Amino acid sequence: MNMEASRDDRNTWGAKLKRTLTSFLPVSADRVGSCLRCGACCSLPNRCPFLRFDKEGFAACLIRPFRPLNCRKYPRDKEEQICHPCGYSFHNNLKNEKKTADYTD
Ligand code: SF4
Ligand code: SF4
Numbered sequence: 001m002n003m004e005a006s007r008d009d010r011n012t013w014g015a016k017l018k019r020t021l022t023s024f025l026p027v028s029a030d031r032v033g034s035c036l037r038c039g040a041c042c043s044l045p046n047r048c049p050f051l052r053f054d055k056e057g058f059a060a061c062l063i064r065p066f067r068p069l070n071c072r073k074y075p076r077d078k079e080e081q082i083c084h085p086c087g088y089s090f091h092n093n094l095k096n097e098k099k100t101a102d103y104t105d
Contacts, residue, residue, distance in 0.1 A: 010082050011044055011045050012045060015045075015082070016045060019074065019076070019080050020068070020069075020070045022080075023068065023070035023076065027076050027077075028077040030077075030092055031075070031089075031090055032088070032091055033087045034087050037059045037060075038058075038059060038087075039051055040086070041083050050063045050067070
């Protein structure tokens with residue numbers, strides 16, 4: 001399930017700094033879906049040294065209980081979402097779709 005992050009011009013250290021500095025803000029209410037544990041967002045912009053993959057190929061963070069807020073909340077809003085595909089998406093008007101944040105605890 002290891003997917004490479006899509007590399008576009010938003011995948012920069014500046015973008016990572018911005019995610020870090022804004023990570024105290026709430027996750028967008030428009031976010032729906034759940035994390036697929038592909039690990040792509042753990043390689044923005046370079047692969048994190050704490051990223052591991054289990055036998056099934058799912059991403060597993062070596063420091064999961066202590067990982068920073070920007071990891072817990074990614075993608076916090078549509079603007080910061082760089083990796084595609086991702087289990088999360090953003091919909092302004094879907095009132096009935098289940099909103100989840102099940103990999104942010
Ligand atoms: S948040 Fe998205 S990109 Fe990151 S591991 Fe989960 S599914 Fe993959
Ligand atoms: S600290 Fe963990 S969750 Fe954050 S980028 Fe590294 S491996 Fe991913």
